[in-house]
Amino acid sequence: MRQMIIDELTQAMQELTRGFAHILPRIIVLVIIAFAGWVVAYLLKMFLRSILRLIKFDKLSENAGASQLLTKAALPSATELLSRFMFWMAWLGFILLGVSVLGILGLQDEIARFFLFLPRLFVALFILFFGLLAASFFSRAALLAAVNANLRSPRLLSVSIRTIIIVFVLSMFFEELGIAEQTVLVAFGTAFGAVMLGLAIAFGTGGKDLAQQFLEKRFSVGKKDEGKEDELSPL
């Protein structure tokens, strides 16, 4: 009985040792790939950072108002953020490549799927980043134009434009990622339609007097206005 237990234990130990001896080189390969990946990812990060600094990407980001968004969210500069993103994506890719060497069943497919997903992730993040920049830029342009045209509620107009662009960008972002495509599509359609209908009603009722004034002014061009005020002539 005792001998049987010892034999079983010995056999188990031998199998474990054989298994470990079988997997150890693969683990070493994983570590080497991960280390090499770290070096490559680091070099890629430095390269991207230099390129972005060279093209003054932070200035572009500042111009479009993205830097303010990042500052508010306590995030680093746009250049730093993109460089770090590149580092982690590259390193994660190498680590997964190393993991695939281990030959764990089922993991290979998942890793292949991850690599296929990467381009879509990049495109989605690209859409999100530049979409948010566009939202910030156009909302500010609308705010300035509305203030200088002396329109009522300029901030409301600006926020509306920002919201519409962000909703549009988010729907594109999720669609690109393939997350709840149908739900996002329906939600976007409903939200966008509601906003447009709301705006149409608001302009229709609220802009009635404005339209009247405009038409009166437009068709009374030849008439002399006795009480006409002088405008400032800047130049």
Next chain:
Amino acid sequence: MAEVKVAEESVLTDDFLRQLINVGEVDILVGVPTHNNAKTIGAIAETIQAGILTFFPRERAAIINVDGGSRDGTPELVASAAIDDARPNAKMYTLRTFHSISTQYASSPARGTALHTIMAAAELLRAKACAVISPESTQITTDWLATLLRPVYTADFDLVLPTYSRHRFDGILLTNLLYPMTRALYGLKIREPFALDYAFSGRLGSQFLTQNAWHEETAQAGSETQLTLTAIAGEYRICQSFLGTKERAERHSADLVPAMRQTVGALFSSLETNFSLWSARTGSQPIPTTGDERKFSLEPLRINRKRLREMFSTGVAELESIFQSILSPATLAELQGIARTEDVPFRYSAELWVKTIYEFAAAYHKSVISRDHIIQALAPLFRGRALTFLAENINGSADDVENNIESLCLEFERTKPYLLEIWKQ
């Protein structure tokens, strides 16, 4: 020289080039940029012709109309104002060649391209002196041609800028920003740094043709201001000549932002390229002036001051987030203080105005947000300053108005070290 040729090739159409070749060389060239100016252009073209026949009968001359796609028959009116019409009435004859040609440079107006076309034509025709006359200058007399062109043609000046007799509240952007700031930074007392009627020498025109980045938006919009600044930076000989009365132009409040883009944008933009020049200059010097430096007329105007105040206050409140990126906290707090007070008389002091402008210039240099947005954000604040200028001079004499502008200029000069300080931060 090669660059000039490239510029000429790109801006002059084949047909226009053919017309210019037929003209040959000229001594005097007058450029008239137009766009839908049918109401005024006929009389202006005739006056220009009469002016040349009167004052430059022995010189080879050409009038060039560059049109930005008029649909009211402006170019035809210029062409129909034939030289022969002017001759019998005035009994004037030219002893040399005198041509009048017209071209369409684009289907929509662009001041920069219009000036570019005139300069390229002047260069090709080797004009010694070139004048540009605005199609809105309805008060033009034949004397203008002599006043503008003679200093270039006979006295070796490179740029002749105009001075006018204006209404005291006309050109507030000039009197409250462009003139004082140009004077403080570049050290020359140029009353009209943004001129629409002016003359320049062939050598300045050639230099400007090669130097100006015509394709850039700022250069396109503020080409007249750029020309003045190029002359200052290149230490060309500049003078100003009194032309007479400039009538108040009918303006709409929507014209303010485009006007600011053309002038303030060009001025701010010039600070980057000319940093070594303006940072080293202190004080200001007068430039040679023929006739009065400036005259003010005092007729009352009905300007809606309540609306100006409302637009200022709304602008300060609504654009707070934008001003936070442009202005220092202290300046913004002061502006918000003025915007909120309703009981006391409104006053946007000269000190605060100068500080505001310098902070805007530094923000433009650093591109804290889109540069065009920075210029647009200045418009509501300008309305506040204009309101103060109106209030301060409502009962003042012409001398009082002049003293008010002079004290603002001195404030710009006194505060210049502040601009240098924030420029480098």
